[in-house]
Amino acid sequence: MHRLRDLPGVTRGLLVTIVAVFAAQQVIALLLGGDIVGFVGRKDNAAIAAGQWWRLVTPMFLHVDALHLLFNGYALYVLGPQIETAFGTARMLAVYLLSGAAGTVVSFVLSPHPAVGASGAIFGLFGALAVHLYRHRALLGPAGRDVLRQLAVVAAINLVISLSPGIDGWGHLGGVVCGALLAALIGPRLVLGYGPIGSEWGGAVSAHPTGLRRILADTHPAAARDWWIVLAVAAGLVAAVAAEIGWGG
Secondary structure, rough: OHHHHOOOOOHHHHHHHHHHHHHHHHHHHHHOOOOHHHHHHHHHHHHOOOHHHHHHHHHHOOOOHHHHHHHHOOOOOOOHHHHHHHHHHHHHHHHHHHHHHHHHHHHHHOOOEOOOOOHHHHHHHHHHHHHHHHHHHHHHHHHHHHHHHHHHHHHHHHHOOOOOOOOOHHHHHHHHHHHHHHHHHHHHEEEEEEEOOOOOEEEEEEEEEOOOOEEEEEEEOOOHHHHHHHHHHHHHHHHHHHHHHHOOO
């Protein structure tokens, strides 16, 4: 298992953030007698419609109790390094934040209930990793296909659990769809080739007679065009909220 300091930077930063926010929730609740942080930051349809748009983002950093935090934190601990290693720090952060926001937006449009939790963002990582593994299933071989099957089973179980009372299933659905979409549009596209030691993605596979290493190279590194796609997805989420508020009025 990874130690915290050995995790990739974005994954480590997100884990520290959600734990710190939860600790702040508990301290403030102890001092003031209520979860003020959760009340101010949770998804609340009426408050969002009244102009509190920060609630589209803040729910992904809040949790109702320690067990809720433990489940989401462990999922981030497991999935985060895989996505961050494959996608890079910037794209991983974009997938996480936009998937979390997409989960809140879908929940806002389709569910009247308040909600908090990183589950939308976590499901976004599920969706992104599933697309990544499916896209490279031939290249990654049986091991990659086994992971993809396991991931599909876990995602299906979690989506069924999402139908349980008190669980924000719409947020989960919004997150997984957004993560899969982003992976399809801006995710890495790997090819097998040769390069100098240190250039490999995911570690050297074998040595070439010339002394180069056999590597997996990304032919679609993060570029300006990808950030236009990210901005377009973000704009689409904002437009969906604006339309819902307009229709509701």
